[in-house]
Amino acid sequence: CCVLCLCCVLIVLCLCCVLIVFCLSHCRYALGMEDGRIKDDDITASSQWYETTGPQYARSEGDGAWCPEGQLEPSDSQYLQVDLGRLTFLTIVGTQGRYARSSGNEFARAYRLNYSRDGLLWKSWRNRLGNPVMEGNKNAYASVINDLHPPIVTRHVRLIPVTKLSTTVCMRVELYGCPWDDGLISYAAPEGQLMMPPGYPIASLNDSTYDGTRERRRLSGGLGQLTDGVIGLDDFLLTRQYHVWPGYDYLGWRNDSLGTQGFVEMEFVFDRQRNFTSMKVHSNNMFSRGVKIFSSVSCQFKPHLIANWEAEPVAFKTVLDDRNPSARYVTVPLNRRAAKSLRCRFYFADVWMMFSEISFQSVKKIKSRTRLPMSLVLISANPSASDSPDVSNTPVLIGCLVTIILLLVIIIFLILWCQYDCKVLEKVKRHNPTLKSVEAKGRLFRCFYFEREFGMMSANSCKERRSYWCLYLSVFVIMLVLNMNYFCPAACGGGYAEPDVTQCTPHQCFHSNAPHYAETDIVRLQGVTGSNMYAVPALTVDSLTRKDISAAEFPRQQLIFREKLGEGQFGEVHLCEAEGLPEFLGEGSPLPDRDGHSVLVAVKQLRADATSQARNDFLKEIKIMSRLNDPNIIRLLCVCVSSDPLCMVTEYMENGDLNMFLSQREIESTLTYANNIPSVSLSDLLHMSVQISSGMKYLASLNFVHRDLATRNCLLDRRLTIKIADFGMSRNLYSSDYYRIQGRAVLPIRWMAWESILLGKFTTASDVWAFGVTLWEIFTLCKEQPYSLLSDEQVIENTGEFFRNQGRQIFLYGPPLCPPSLFELMMRCWSRDIPDRPTFEGLYQALRPHVSQ
Template sequence: MLLFLLLILQTSAAVGQIDPGHCRFPLGMEDGRVKDKDITASSKWYETTGPQFARLNREDGDGAWCPEGQLQHSDTQYLQVDLSVLTFLTLVGTQGRYARGLGKEFARAYRLNYSRDGLTWKAWKNRQGNTVIEGNKNTYAIVYKELHPSIIARYVRLIPVTELSSTVCMRVELYGCPWHDGLISYSAPEGQLMMPPGYPPASLNDSIYDGTHERRPLFGGLGQLTDGVVGMDDFLLTHEKQVWSGYDYLGWRNDSQGTQGHVEMEFVFDRQRNFTSMKVHSNNLFTRGVKIFSSVSCWFKPRLIANWEQEAVTFRTVLDDRNPSARYVTVPLNQRTAKALRCRFYFADVWMMFSEISFQSGENLHPDLKTSTQGIIPTTPLITTAAQPAPSANDPTEETNTPILIGCLVTIILLLVVIIFLILWCQCVCKVLEKAPRRILDEEVTIRLSSCSDTIIMQTPPVPPRTGHAPTACGGGYAEPDVTQCTPHQSFHSNAPHYAETDIIRLQGVTGSNMYAVPALTVDSLTRKDISAAEFPRQQLIFREKLGEGQFGEVHLCEAEGLPEFLGEGSPLPDRDSRPVLVAVKQLRADATLQARNDFLKEIKIMSRLDDPNIIRLLCVCVSSDPLCMVTEYMENGDLNMFLSQREIESTLTHANSIPSVSLCDLLHMAVQISSGMKYLASLNFVHRDLATRNCLVDRRLTIKIADFGMSRNLYSSDYYRIQGRAVLPIRWMAWESILLGKFTTASDVWAFGVTLWEIFTLCKEQPYSLLSDEQVIENTGEFFRNQGRQIFLYSPPLCPPSLFELMMRCWSRNITDRPTFDGIYQTLRRHVRA
């Protein structure tokens, strides 16, 4: 009997507040429940092709809605539908203009914008970040497109997209069901990255959140907590294919910043409601440090402009250390009336994870709203995966079912009382048995990536734009004539996870990148007195160009007046006949965090110790006052990627037409120099972590020097993959163990060198793995891990000798011990130069 009751409870808990698989009812475009006044458009070709004719399977007027004129690629013409109430949308059906055989216009693709209040519009994108939906291929066939993820909206805009100038017409139906929950936004701390030992990393972020991030917290939107997808018992498993581990959950660590002891969330609703309860689907895999919350306190606000009521509703959960299943926890809200709630969930263990949150409120709907809500529910669902039609508002069986429902509720309440009694009794028995010896069976843990769907694939929503600002300077003559100090900027904190090994520290520098990962003992305690580089007068730095911008500062190209004389004998600079010297100036923002300032000073100390002809040199610093600056060498020919991409291989044709060219000997010479510089860094146990042609500078004599500020340049932003607006990773240059395990070593630098060598012999004409998307590159990383022969390698460049391509393949060996050392690479390349 008890087992039967538990099965009943588990079954009810497995169904979310709304089921996207069954929420697929036509919302009234075709049958007229959506009125003409609620269908508008940005323009129309004729009165007979106005928005009111955009109804699926109808041929009123001239058969469809057609925007005015020829649609261009940059146009944003739209058809807007007002659904009258908040609606959970799961499907869109579209047609072209058939017009009884006379039409020939249709939309091959379209985008979807939506709004819950008619003021703030959001762009729909799928789980891979794509915003364009495939449309029709002819004028008559209906094309249904699933919305993964589903959206919650009242207003919907369909925006036809075309590559070429053409006439476009559309007929539309929307599918879903009413959003009775009434929740229009929730705010919470951003989810965090979990690195469980022996398992792949789990990114517990809200990847489909449609609000904004204000210095990390989620604000003003809805996401995975309202998508109807309930997380599994093992949070590393997901319902969706080709997403990363932990995708179905939003999770936080107890001891992280902003979540010490509890997580606070705010919920805003469409109107004032009388709340009965809140249901929170929470993970409870306690064997990995995850439990449901120990207690929760909720405060209420009757109006958005009112203060929070002081009296809170507090609920303490019964923790379960025997059943690791995820479950719904129902929190009674005692019929409190409010338009907004603030709930504070307290940790019971190291991690806390939610996959769904829903609210039940009393039937105190406004009469007009109740009528419109009932009117939108159709009597027949779309015949796809829906099981049975929803009952009509006028269904006579509804009254006869009421006594049965009341009886069922009474029975369930009695069963719950019995179950609670049994649970309390079990707890008493367990306290008696607590002192009994127990045997813990250690389960062997292995990583299993058995199919493509198991591969870790990361996606990201758009990053909030920075506030606009003018170029900054280091003060004095380094800026425009009247500027005497740096303009302060908003500081963007880096939340990138620690990917280096435990005995390695990372320096974020002004670019937010990780130039060198070095042994922690080399930069233990540091003050400005420890800096050996000389202080250079700021007024002798003349601003020429901003090279790039990072999270904590900027990189400028400047002229340094009198720098050779300042450095004196032994200056690494070539003789410039007393002319100003071009230098790169890395500047820290005046309002940077204390951690960023310390990292900047550490980077200066490390840079001052590097002395190799193929490593960029620190020349001097400006640290006597803010903002802090470091001055490094800059090469006349810029970075190697730009240098090679503008050249062709040397031939008779290039000589005859004066085309900029390089020879195979030049390419080999460049490769030797990069390997020499990396050999020097490896000898010091320095790990670069971002080796690529964009981070190699070239002078007029084709001398190569390895630098670090490629990440800060917008020109190369596509080379970096952003994880949820936080870490940016050069995944096309990274070894498999760096992406999957977060392990950066000299061996992972060797992998990146192989990709850099490939870039050199393709003359940087294309990006590595150019035919693969970022997600496919990461999926390919999983194939390297599985090592079943399905991994994709870069092709052999036509200019590359077979022996050098063999060297590249060795750099990309799956096993770290099979990769060559930089000393071995240097010797191999030297032999090719001599040959």
């Protein structure tokens, strides 16, 4: 044990410095509209309707909103403007309408985004396909989150609502991102060029998102793909984006097209004078196609924009690699040279040179009128946050390492203590054979709690218990080492501390503070298309081919795209019309008779650039779906796998998902009849509950674990028939229902059992927990998110209270519409101990009598 513990300490010490390098930046933090960090004076507008709908009410809190004056016309350009106070890497925009507790119903169905880095020159944001309009809200109360692809570097933002008809518009806004501490405000370079290799697609290597000017085949005065955080793949013809052309991720040049100079010259302008330590350039190295990293680089420095270039450059020669074709970062040391502008010449090593990302490491230069003694410089070198240098995180790392070592020492001490207790108890047993349940009466009770939780009560001796403790200590340390979250600076979101976004940049560690012990198990919950993927313990699939798939091949030209429902890392979910599908499926088709007309279907599509593992997972998902045949479960209808992209076609219900359906209705009453308000009856709600329990009973009978049961994953047809689906996770509409890990929305923590969050353990019993929350949603008519008064972090803390079971856990309240017996059933679903929860068979039998009444 002691040897193992010492080895673990050495592993931690060796890997700490390695893993800190791999902390990725995820700039997705609220910038302060809701919490007030953005002041009222920094929020302005072109106009306002009333004083109570002024720009300061555009924060995403309370019942207020910003409303421009009068009816918004299609030709209007009314705007809400936010000054972020400093250059910011903006990645997400969230919007909401004016609900005001049902007294307001104004929202923006679409909007444009303008931005400026200096408040004078305004630029119009466009997505990677050139579309400047973003989808807004569909109602007044649901928030819509839009990821900016590409993200932008800006200080000033204008949201401009767009309408096709004359209407009243109100907006509430939250902006997400992080400070842009690189300080780079523009770069200039030659335009990218076309590559037309024989036998390969034409690659357009231009900077398609550049927001500066393009004159005489040169880019100047803006930023673009070299600063968007997207790293190009090893094969430059492949892209990380969808629906774009080959070579999209790279900016590239051919040697002979730039004259006889043999280099590419780029200029970089910064917000202020800085001391530059290094430059990192991500370069392609596919030498088999004439592409290599640059052979050398020479950089000149200019202290001021109106000064001359300094005569002495910094030169750096790279080590060329003709064996490994992988794209890579090349770090160029800049020797702490002070400048506000750089001019670098990158020399060709082959026919082509391609870059996908360039970043700089620098420290803001401290200005002083007189030369101070070193002691005074050290004291005065701690200015305000806006002018502070980018100091090293070494003290934070040392503190983290010391904390980890102390923690391991404490664990070793506890193990040795338990060993001592075991020896004492063994002596007591030998001297008093009649002593009963000595573990419950002796000093070993201190270890009983952990032994009970981790399954060690079956150990027959202290020796076995020591083996268990050593095993669990090893697992704990390995999990600690593998979780990079512990090695990120606390100021940047590492550990469990609330990240201080004022101290972090896109190139520092931003990491969600999800529980480390569940993260590695849970991150695979999201399937390749962004939809949930069933957990099927009995089904193991290592390799799948077309012959393993029983579903029929449908002609893909008969699928007509209507709407994108959601997307994941390697695929998308589309709403399509399938022409001739009932006739194709033939007699016994699960689809309603449409007299030859097309029917709505959901199509999960794998992207062409998906990895082989994603492709295999997609085929595995098809095989899993093909086994499902129940009236309350969405069925796989057919597939398109004879050619790329691979597709699976499933049912889709015309009434959409249950969450949206119920949230737009009221409980049936005389008032709803008189005013023709859409409504549902209590009998309808009970009928829905029975159907969901029936579908889950069927899944449980196959040992299928859904892992994301909620009203958003229940689809509804015109007869109020429910079918349980699995793609709610991929939809932006419900992104706020998921807790983000590493920037991805994968954890529906408000529906998850405590053991799923804390231990990554998904079972039918954890689905029962989610079913209880789903019942709660139904009987609140989906008007409120579960645990709406708790933040995500507080929800996670609450699961810890369930684990400790000391009576401090918070339960959901009983909905007013819910019969007491039904709420008692919900409470049983949320039992702390798994055996105390009902089965789906028991739930179905308990709910059926309510419907008959």
